[in-house]
Amino acid sequence: MTDPNYVKIFDTTLRDGEQSPGATMSHAEKLEIAAMLDEMGVDIIEAGFPIASEGDFAAVSEIAKNARNSVICGLARAQFPDIDRCWEAVKHARQPRIHTFIGTSPLHRAIPNLDMDQMAERIEQTVTHARNLCDDVQWSPMDATRTEHDYLCRVVEIAIKCGASTINIPDTVGYTAPRESADLIRMLLERVPGADTITFSTHCHNDLGMATANSLAAVEGGARQIECTINGLGERAGNTALEEVVMALRVRNDIMPFKTRIDTTKIMGLSRRVSAVSGFVVQPNKAVVGKNAFLHESGIHQDGVLKNVETFEIMKPADIGLNEANIAMGKHSGRAALRAKLKDLGYEVGDNQLKDVFVRFKSLADRKKEVFDEDLVALMQDSSANTGEDHLQVKHLRVICGSDGQSADLTMVVDGEEKTVHATGDGPVDACFNAVKQIFPHQARLQLYQVHAVTEGTDAQATVSVRMEEDGRIVNGQSADTDTILASVKAYVGALNHLIVRREQVGKDGDSKQISMYSH
Numbered sequence: 001m002t003d004p005n006y007v008k009i010f011d012t013t014l015r016d017g018e019q020s021p022g023a024t025m026s027h028a029e030k031l032e033i034a035a036m037l038d039e040m041g042v043d044i045i046e047a048g049f050p051i052a053s054e055g056d057f058a059a060v061s062e063i064a065k066n067a068r069n070s071v072i073c074g075l076a077r078a079q080f081p082d083i084d085r086c087w088e089a090v091k092h093a094r095q096p097r098i099h100t101f102i103g104t105s106p107l108h109r110a111i112p113n114l115d116m117d118q119m120a121e122r123i124e125q126t127v128t129h130a131r132n133l134c135d136d137v138q139w140s141p142m143d144a145t146r147t148e149h150d151y152l153c154r155v156v157e158i159a160i161k162c163g164a165s166t167i168n169i170p171d172t173v174g175y176t177a178p179r180e181s182a183d184l185i186r187m188l189l190e191r192v193p194g195a196d197t198i199t200f201s202t203h204c205h206n207d208l209g210m211a212t213a214n215s216l217a218a219v220e221g222g223a224r225q226i227e228c229t230i231n232g233l234g235e236r237a238g239n240t241a242l243e244e245v246v247m248a249l250r251v252r253n254d255i256m257p258f259k260t261r262i263d264t265t266k267i268m269g270l271s272r273r274v275s276a277v278s279g280f281v282v283q284p285n286k287a288v289v290g291k292n293a294f295l296h297e298s299g300i301h302q303d304g305v306l307k308n309v310e311t312f313e314i315m316k317p318a319d320i321g322l323n324e325a326n327i328a329m330g331k332h333s334g335r336a337a338l339r340a341k342l343k344d345l346g347y348e349v350g351d352n353q354l355k356d357v358f359v360r361f362k363s364l365a366d367r368k369k370e371v372f373d374e375d376l377v378a379l380m381q382d383s384s385a386n387t388g389e390d391h392l393q394v395k396h397l398r399v400i401c402g403s404d405g406q407s408a409d410l411t412m413v414v415d416g417e418e419k420t421v422h423a424t425g426d427g428p429v430d431a432c433f434n435a436v437k438q439i440f441p442h443q444a445r446l447q448l449y450q451v452h453a454v455t456e457g458t459d460a461q462a463t464v465s466v467r468m469e470e471d472g473r474i475v476n477g478q479s480a481d482t483d484t485i486l487a488s489v490k491a492y493v494g495a496l497n498h499l500i501v502r503r504e505q506v507g508k509d510g511d512s513k514q515i516s517m518y519s520h
């Protein structure tokens with residue numbers, strides 16, 4: 001980039017975000033998210049960690065083949081087999097990148113048991129190896145913010161000499177603070193020979209809630225790439241949230257005169273999709289994309305906003321793709337109105353998908369007087385309704401509950417064959433889940449069962465999220481219905497359908513164990 005104030009956006013939702021326990025996405029979901037990121041204008045997509053598993057390798061390869069505008073990057077530890085595998089996956093991209101890293105702080109140097117000189121040698125060998133394969137190499141000293149400055153300068157200089165064109169400075173444990181983050185980049189720019197020829201990148205974790213501030217400070221210190229994830233998804237407290245840094249640079253361009261090429265109107269659509277596929281619900285008061293981010297409840301605020309929206313609003317909802325409701329949806333609304341409304345909400349649907357969504361919309365509108373935007377979003381995020389080829393389908397459910405006990409009569413179609421059972425349990429949901437288990441016995445452990453009311457009122461839909469684990473494989477299911485119990489069963493069955501697909505994948509590729517990022 002020739003513009004000195006251009007800041008590249010490097011999205012790692014599919015790598016660092018997906019690495020968060022429980023946030024596992026299916027192959028198809030990863031491709032869909034990557035296509036949305038590409039369209040949004042993300043400069044670099046970190047699509048995965050190809051050596052970690054067959055699934056990661058396949059996803060990175062296919063994302064690389066499909067990408068139109070973004071650079072496609074894969075992660076590799078400082079080992080030749082990792083780097084080779086990464087190259088095999090990203091080489092299909094129009095613009096491939098290898099991102100290789102090693103932990104350089106005293107604590108991280110102890111893991112592979114390398115002294116400073118041995119580690120410097122490893123960095124020289126691995127960056128050179130990556131550079132021999134790929135023109136675009138990024139190198140990260142993991143835990144850079146806790147690495148001795150002299151040693152950090154030494155290893156960054158080696159990586160630059162060996163051909164890395166991006167040096168990423170990770171705050172792996174979310175330890176730094178804004179002034180320190182800016183000063184660290186300034187220090188590297190001043191002290192490291194050749195630093196002015198490469199791009200410095202910032203990669204912050206949010207353990208102390210400072211990831212966004214630290215990333216912006218790093219840009220003020222001279223970094224020109226920000227690594228981030230949608231909704232701040234990521235291990236522990238997550239990574240820098242893409243929507244926060246991008247909107248901060250846009251809204252406060254007066255004091256931070258930097259640009260990105262992100263189409264911010266795509267933010268809301270991506271936020272909802274990532275939340276649905278990862279099973280990580282966005283907190284209502286989350287900056288930019290939270291449900292309440294543009295709500296003005298108190299009387300004083302409402303009065304001010306009605307007189308002049310700028311009284312309390314620093315961004316317009318439309319800037320992030322949140323359009324005002326202008327068509328009332330109800331049971332008389334037709335397909336064209338539904339398509340237009342979905343488009344307003346950030347969903348472009350093809351004819352076939354519209355046909356399917358319309359049926360479900362009509363069924364909802366028959367049960368609810370008014371269908372709100374949130375209802376439509378819940379409908380679109382209902383993963384239990386997304387495929388017509390599911391192994392397990394819920395056909396009929398009847399639940400009896402009350403002070404005399406709870407039981408469920410459930411009919412499901414299992415690979416084309418109809419099965420009916422009766423089960424009891426401690427509460428209606430437990431009775432239903434026991435019924436599902438009778439029909440489809442399994443050992444998967446329920447890790448999460450979560451219910452949210454989509455809107456207010458007793459006819460509100462409930463969104464239910466279910467997360468399950470079997471042999472280290474984690475799957476999510478999500479469903480919405482005005483009947484909370486039915487939504488629970490559909491979410492549970494949706495998760496089981498994902499599990500079956502994952503088992504089939506393992507059957508095809510062999511059970512490759514997830515590799516730890518920290519074993520060097």
Ligand code: KIV
Nearest residue numbers: 101140142143170172
């Ligand atoms: O947090 C971290 O240090 C990382 C590196 C692999 C860049 O994610």
Ligand code: ZN
Nearest residue numbers: 016170172203
């Ligand atoms: Zn990270």
